[in-house]
Amino acid sequence: MTVNRQIVLKRRPNGIPVPEDFALAEAPMPVLAEGEILVRNRCFSMEPAIRGWLDDKESYFPPIPIGGPIRAPSLGEVVESRHPGFQPGDIVRGLNHWEDYSVLTENTILLEKLHPDRSLPLSYYVGPLGGSGLTAYVGLHDVGRIREGDTVVISAAVGAVGGVAGQVARLRGCRVIGLVGSEEKARFATEQLGYHAVVNYRAVPDLAEAVRAACPEGVDVYFDNVGGATLDAMLINMKTYGRIIACGMIAAYNRQDNPPPIFNLWEMVARQLEMKGFLLQTYAASIPAAQAQLEAWIRSGALMVSEHKRHGLENAPALFCELMAGKTTGKAVLEIS
Ligand SMILES: NC(=O)c1ccc[n+]([C@@H]2O[C@H](COP(=O)([O-])OP(=O)(O)OC[C@H]3O[C@@H](n4cnc5c(N)ncnc54)[C@H](OP(=O)(O)O)[C@@H]3O)[C@@H](O)[C@H]2O)c1
Numbered sequence: 001m002t003v004n005r006q007i008v009l010k011r012r013p014n015g016i017p018v019p020e021d022f023a024l025a026e027a028p029m030p031v032l033a034e035g036e037i038l039v040r041n042r043c044f045s046m047e048p049a050i051r052g053w054l055d056d057k058e059s060y061f062p063p064i065p066i067g068g069p070i071r072a073p074s075l076g077e078v079v080e081s082r083h084p085g086f087q088p089g090d091i092v093r094g095l096n097h098w099e100d101y102s103v104l105t106e107n108t109i110l111l112e113k114l115h116p117d118r119s120l121p122l123s124y125y126v127g128p129l130g131g132s133g134l135t136a137y138v139g140l141h142d143v144g145r146i147r148e149g150d151t152v153v154i155s156a157a158v159g160a161v162g163g164v165a166g167q168v169a170r171l172r173g174c175r176v177i178g179l180v181g182s183e184e185k186a187r188f189a190t191e192q193l194g195y196h197a198v199v200n201y202r203a204v205p206d207l208a209e210a211v212r213a214a215c216p217e218g219v220d221v222y223f224d225n226v227g228g229a230t231l232d233a234m235l236i237n238m239k240t241y242g243r244i245i246a247c248g249m250i251a252a253y254n255r256q257d258n259p260p261p262i263f264n265l266w267e268m269v270a271r272q273l274e275m276k277g278f279l280l281q282t283y284a285a286s287i288p289a290a291q292a293q294l295e296a297w298i299r300s301g302a303l304m305v306s307e308h309k310r311h312g313l314e315n316a317p318a319l320f321c322e323l324m325a326g327k328t329t330g331k332a333v334l335e336i337s
Pocket residue numbers: 046047048049131132135156157158159160161162179180181182185225226246247248249250251252254278279280281323324325326327328329330331332
């Protein structure tokens with residue numbers, strides 16, 4: 001190998017991204033300095049958060065520059081190491097870029113050496129056993145403090161995070177209602193993921209009314225992946241002292257300059273609600289136990305895995321655009337061999 005293929009940002013997307021916003025480029029193969037690790041990437045986690053990094057706006061990470069490689073959570077195999085803690089053959093996870101090879105250091109965000117269960121596909125470790133599943137688990141337990149018997153509503157209910165969150169809440173003895181964007185997703189939610197009830201927000205004239213019909217006694221916990229009009233409809237369905245887990249607000253990601261308004265915020269006061277935003281990386285101490293429990297459920301068949309998988313680095317932009325257009329069910333994951 002003399003070149004390292006990368007997907008770079010060609011121009012900033014306007015609204016929903018399109019594959020033409022990206023380009024395939026070639027960089028020289030990196031030469032390692034002391035303390036660095038060379039990793040051959042195997043799987044990329046396609047995540048809505050990447051959309052925010054494509055805008056020219058400061059956030060919890062700086063914007064990706066035009067011509068720069070696309071930052072993304074990934075999993076790969078160490079092929080060369082000048083770091084005493086890593087050996088060729090180790091499987092590592094971390095935040096790097098859409099590229100064949102990445103150089104990691106101790107400072108790489110979310111860098112972790114994994115000991116994957118080889119009877120499970122490696123791609124699970126960027127999905128239900130990676131950031132998506134861990135976010136669902138930590139969000140429900142550490143942030144939402146779910147209890148047996150709670151009524152829990154989850155938006156983007158068959159997505160990477162939502163699909164795991166719905167199953168975990170059910171396994172913990174909650175009544176779980178999913179919000180989804182199509183009839184096909186609604187069927188998948190009840191038939192495959194075990195949701196007790198589901199609302200297709202695109203098929204009902206009034207989402208708040210439809211949630212009220214599904215949860216006549218109100219909602220204890222709302223796991224919010226979407227924000228916007230969905231959050232607004234949920235605010236008027238929460239029980240007094242209800243908890244809202246602010247996991248993501250994808251309804252605004254494609255329109256950061258004109259985010260959808262929230263009209264029912266007064267309900268935070270009137271119903272004495274708690275709403276807490278969180279980022280998975282803050283809950284590092286909870287991750288080992290969460291990962292062990294999710295692995296056990298997957299091995300036993302209690303937790304069903306759903307993946308929307310594509311292959312080949314060159315297909316990363318198209319898969320990401322599908323994700324941001326709401327066209328995926330389960331974990332959107334790209335494998336490269
Ligand atoms: N806090 C954290 O640490 C953390 C970590 C990972 C992910 N997240 C967040 O969790 C949320 C879910 O992420 P994910 O990876 O699991 O994605 P995903 O749910 O697999 O995919 C996105 C889904 O969002 C729904 N959606 C609703 N409104 C949308 C809109 N305006 N445009 C596009 N999609 C829309 C679509 O499902 P329907 O058609 O069913 O509506 C779509 O399929 C995101 O907000 C993400 O940023 C947070």
